[in-house]
Amino acid sequence: MAYPQNAVIGGRELKDAFSAACQCLDQHRDALNALNVFPVPDGDTGTNMLLTLRAAVENAPGSPDGEDAAVSGVAAQVADGAFWGARGNSGVILSQFLAGFCDALKTVEVCAAADLARAFQMGAQSAYQAVGNPVEGTMLTVLGAVFPSIEKLAQQDDATPVGLWEVGFNAALAALESTPELLPVLKEVGVVDAGGLGIVVILGGALDQLTGADRLDSLVERFESAAPAPQALAGLQQSGGSEGGDHAAWGHCIQFLIQGEGLDPEAIRQRYAAMESLSAVVAGNESVVRLHVHAADPEPFLAYGRSLGELHRISIEDMDQQNSDFIRDAGARTAEPPEIAIVAVVSGDGLDGLFRDTGCSAVVSGGQTMNPSVQQLLDAADATRANSVILLPNNGNIVAVAQQAASRDPRLHVVPSRSIPQGIAALLAFNSTNSLEDNLDGMGRAIAEVMSVEVTTAVRDTTINGLAVRQGQCLALTDGEIVAADDSPENALLGALRQIGLASGSLVTLYLGQQANRPNAEEMAAQLEQETPEIEVDLIYGGQPHYHYLASVE
């Protein structure tokens, strides 16, 4: 037991605890992602939390000579790193928790029991505040359970922070177990909340580091086994989950040099080969190693590189020419920056072009399973050089990140589009000759007026809203609610559209995904036009992953 009797936690210990938590999260992230897939490939909870925590930890390098640092300094670095690195809803909530947690420690040299209790209290408060409409049975419930369990204990004279951490962790574990009771959708599928499990992993990983024990894995095993077995996730991986994703669509060409001491190219190569990539080339010697890799997410590659030494000549090229470098260049070529620019988060080459042609200054690649970070959004917004930037997140999982970005830069404003059709409706409502206020108002109204249908593949058997769905079947969701399932994507879509009840004069715009088959789509469009007189069906290539079809009805 490393620190059982310590009455305080020092800065280095706190940093080590976060680092250990980050490593644990890395080990468990596939399990977290798997839990989170029901019933459609969802937001990569594990990856998002990991990237967020990793950004936090990397921002707190600690003192190289092993001397202890002040808790306040480490806390400030952790909170700042988490803020900038936050990805996805779960990442934003985690970053907000860390913001509150660290804020409580900002004047603390070493962390005593009372300090820790206050940190958990403020962390949970901050996390709840980050969510517009807090839902119990989620990671908020797990975060919120810690402080009440240690509040009284913290006032006792013999209380130690590590002791409190242990009690708090047990409370978080119990709260995690209760999530299916609080959130019916979890119970229906038979899993605990993935984000909640992420919190348990973080707290447990840190606790193991603080106590020198190794208990976490055995404690969370049973929750993770509820997730579909890896082979059952084949559907998800084919449809492009970020952990086995469709690199052809998402690919980045990543190149950089690592400069350091005592580098081991072979060990580095093995490490990189184990990461998700299409190809990895590593060459070099003990002082310089060059890496060239094609992968969905450059971040882990850069992060590992940074952990080894200084990075030079970093080049990240998006195969779809959507990365922020490109955007910056494109922005620089434009003579006059617009007064108001729009930055949208989009995936799919067709949709990318459509958003640009319809008036977007910049498009940030991302979507259902690839959530851009706060920093990426800020970079893209910056590159527009506009006085005001309106962000269109176009996905429920990205709204919070966009709002976080906006909270940091007063030029940024979010129109909270939760789907591509909503984003397009908002974009069409934009008028560069109007004031910012009028535009925000009009765009906000536009997203409320459009009805979105999404067709995707179910990654596991489940029953939702009384609708039995088999893995591999196509699901149709209307404004986020599953309304139809069928073996054919066209029939699932037709089912959803019939339920909406198309009025005469309606316009249905169909955005064909990567997997969609145009002749089938045309046949379906003809059928729709036959069923309802005087409706119009517009077929547009979207090229989006995951979704066979996106549709808007207006």
Place this chain on the structure above:
Amino acid sequence: MALRIVTDSASDFPADLFQQWNVTVVPAYVIVDDVSYRDGIDISADEFYRRLLSATRLPTTSQPTAADFETVYRDLLEQGHQILSIHVSAKLSGTLNSAHQAKAALGEDAPIEIVDSQLASLPMGLAVLDAAELAQNQESLTELADAVRSRLDSHQAYFVLDTLEYLAKGGRVGKAAAFMGSILSIKPILTLQDGEVHPVERPRTMTKALERLIELVSQKAPLERVAIIYSTDLQAPVWLRTALSGLADREEIAVARFSPALGVYVGPNALGIAFTRSTPGGASRG
């Protein structure tokens, strides 16, 4: 001696109404398949729109010549009239140049006031009608010109086009260029601002566009007049007329048709609602 109003065919107003008010319309020219027609005289709207759809090359327009204006001005001057000549926005046409050249040819002392309406089409027609009404009770040409200029702001319109293609190819798209380029089908709503075409909204369907047109016009109340204009769709004006009834102080709602010279730019299925906002001293007249 009286004050007389001269305008050009871009004012799109029903000819019989203008005759009633002694307004003289100088026609622009429409060139279809290399033949030049006087707008609204040598080629009917029906004939024009039929040929617009079938023509291998898009029709074009040319402004009335200085000689055309000189003829009209000289006629009226010889009858002892003073002239207020009110025309399509200089940003959209060279018509004003022709008018100024004609005035210069007639001598600096000729009693002619030339006004840039900053408008085109039916709202310009309303401005002309307004000027003709004001001229009834005015004796001074300069006072009339001042009154007309000061009231130009109260005439406006919202238009919806089936496509921006004609406006763009005709080089008159102005700031509405921001609405171009998308592969999505849209029904752009446009207005005129500072003498040029200005984008308003991009609804996806004509039904939605017409609803918005009515909302946008209603927001400008109180209104003295409303009037409707169309290019080829005969049904929509009937529907619009019902929807707009009672909105303006003056009950009659004129329905006009985009003259060929405007049709070149708005294309088929274009619609518009023009209106004059109530102004102190305006609403009490008529």
